[in-house]
């Protein structure tokens with residue numbers, strides 16, 4: 040076991056998978072020589088050479104499409120788009136071409152590629168560098184969607200994503216890169232589609248993922264002092280969604296709060312709650328609650344930005360509301 | 365060229381230079397945050413291009429957009445206030461450095477998406493043409509943006525519809541750390557114009573006077589026959605990609621060469637050579653200094669946006 044940063048965990052996953060499988064390539068804007076803005080691809084060029092690790096021009100739509108084509112023809116590209124905001128440039132290739140390829144070819148073809156990116160607010164990065172867009176992709180059949188919160192999960196899930204047969208959108212979080220956590224030495228994977236109980240409790244279930252896992256754990260501590268036992272479930276992958284873990288926890292607690300940074304409207308939270316209402320209505324002992332970002336473009340001003348995403352206090356208040364009803 | 369015009373260009377270029385230096389200073393003091401991409405070293409382009417325009421002509425800017433806005437005549441007090449996220453800023457602190465816009469002066473705005481403004485500029489050209497105006501639209505973008513699909517699609521649209529858009533590529537030889545030689549095989553980006561059947565020229569992007577003289581011709585032709593032109597201005601950043609990038613990948617020799625062609629000094633020297641007295645140049649410099657000091661004080665003393673007003677504003681979204 041070693042304590043390493045989230046970004047280092049991702050970096051190790053890439054090193055290990057590239058060592059394991061000579062078909063794994065890495066490309067994207069500024070990922071080779073500079074090692075990526077968040078240093079996730081640092082050292083790969085030196086270790087694996089420019090045939091396997093290279094920089095692209097700023098042609099996102101086409102280099103992501105190129106990754107898809109290469110995947111179909113037998114290599115395993117791991118491409119990076121610096122901000123999830125820029126994945127909007129690649130929607131046709133990702134959704135119309137890559138995500139549907141396996142289905143439309145009647146199962147003949149596969150496009151096993153990984154698109155790494157990162158989202159969420161930073162500190163004053165404004166409207167086009169702060170979004171949480173996972174709900175757009177969650178809607179798309181054929182894409183797997185991974186959003187890890189800890190170094191351990193980041194490493195294990197990236198390795199699983201690279202080994203997976205489907206295209207995977209792997210959304211990191213800019214505020215997590217420097218967080219630290221324990222990661223075992225040597226090879227392991229975290230399977231896609233398995234949620235993780237990050238804290239067990241008996242009064243209320245919080246379902247969350249990515250950076251909000253940290254905020255929910257902090258809220259759970261505050262709530263513990265108020266005598267409320269909170270179970271925090273980290274989805275880790277949104278697609279496939281681990282319904283079983285959600286329903287199991289709810290069976291125990293009877294109370295449900297869903298928390299994400301993305302806006303509430305049209306968000307993952309609404310879908311999870313609908314699923315629960317359909318499948319486990321009678322497990323509920325209280326009204327449910329969605330806590331999420333405000334419905335707005337993220338403003339540049341840092342004090343306004345803070346108003347737009349859930350705080351620990353918002354989560355505590357939301358849980359109290361569910362507990363008191 | 366008239367001496368007064370060159371004096372004006374010197375003042376503009378120097379204002380951009382000093383604005384960026386003041387912004388960097390304020391950033392280091394923690395009053396500005398987020399991304400900040402200085403225009404240092406590239407001042408001649410905005411200065412030379414925009415000095416060839418009328419006030420009602422449009423510009424579309426980029427993430428490295430302070431210079432464009434200043435050359436367009438924006439109030440540097442309101443610009444600096446925007447960079448500090450203040451209510452008095454052009455976008456009321458909602459946009460910041462990467463999104464400075466002033467519609468009142470036909471600056472449709474900077475952009476956080478590389479190439480994102482290129483179709484919008486094309487659209488502004490369509491609107492001008494449809495309304496029967498004779499304005500031109502300047503579309504600024506970088507050597508990195510020229511490899512986005514939207515560049516190719518937009519310039520072709522402008523070509524076939526004969527839209528009054530002048531595509532100005534600011535080739536500073538890098539897209540972050542990616543060298544121009546690693547993103548294209550052609551030596552002059554203006555060669556791409558051939559592929560769209562439109563004129564293209566490549567200019568010394570560090571000489572505002574040369575740029576101005578060429579742009580006067582391009583703008584006149586555009587007003588007359590409409591239809592786009594691709595103008596490449598070759599230049600260089602005087603630092604890293606953004607304020608927190610030391611630019612370690614930029615070779616010292618290269619930097620030295622380009623700094624010897626410092627666009628602000630090129631203008632100053634030209635004025636001196638034309639016989640403008642040192643004390644007159646000093647006067648211009650003092651005037652710029654005073655404006656910068658005033659802008660810094662204004663921005664610092666401006667209030668933060670109101671949280672209540674913001675929450676009310678977004679409640680209807």
Ligand SMILES: Cc1ncc(C[n+]2csc(CCOP(=O)(O)OP(=O)(O)O)c2C)c(N)n1
Pocket residue numbers: 068097099121125128401427428476477478479505506507508509510534536538539540605
């Ligand atoms: C679509 C998109 N891809 C990547 C980025 C990240 N990024 C911001 S500026 C920049 C470099 C742009 O280079 P260039 O167009 O040459 O402009 P310069 O910064 O040199 O002025 C990059 C890669 C972005 N903002 N948008």
Ligand SMILES: [Mg+2]
Pocket residue numbers: 506507508534535536537538539540
């Ligand atoms: Mg450039």
